[in-house]
Amino acid sequence: DTGVSQNPRHKITKRGQNVTFRCDPISEHNRLYWYRQTLGQGPEFLTYFQNEAQLEKSRLLSDRFSAERPKGSFSTLEIQRTEQGDSAMYLCASSRTGGEQPQHFGDGTRLSIL
């Protein structure tokens, strides 16, 4: 169990640029989740995959956001035409299937929009 890995740890970019984050889940976990966390708040759900299928998307996920999980392994989250309000910590979590399997979190990618 090597844990959930997220890259990069930090991303600084100018407003209007596109950014892409990567998440490598724990290898035997077939569920993968993306959350967003702003300072002083708890995480907010963005989207969820079971294997390669994206099963649920939050209303927070505007058209500028897209997530993929090709082959049901790693996942990418892309934000197009970034805005100041996109500045946040983006968290990835994974879990096994079934019942009350806990979600295991990565350390997150901190996005700062200049």
Next chain:
Amino acid sequence: GDSVTQMEGPVTLSEEAFLTINCTYTATGYPSLFWYVQYPGEGLQLLLKATKADDKGSNKGFEATYRKETTSFHLEKGSVQVSDSAVYFCALRGGSNYQLIWGAGTKLIIKP
């Protein structure tokens, strides 16, 4: 919709003091309840969980009991240590959704 409310922080205690961090929830059905901890500079870690009424989750000296009648899941520890300083998050997962609904977090500061 479902929601979680935690007591506001920071909570500052002396070492060996008794800790309670309050958490109440609103949910339809019978959610599962979780406490996660985030140590400085680290990611979120599951601390404990309870999946049905009257269940008690426990780990590392922390405990929380799922109280359906008061819709609460308060976190307790009998004697805190400086190393317990962190941000604690209460969360629920309900119904057919697999997403977690989170409280705002409570920062705990333990002074030696």
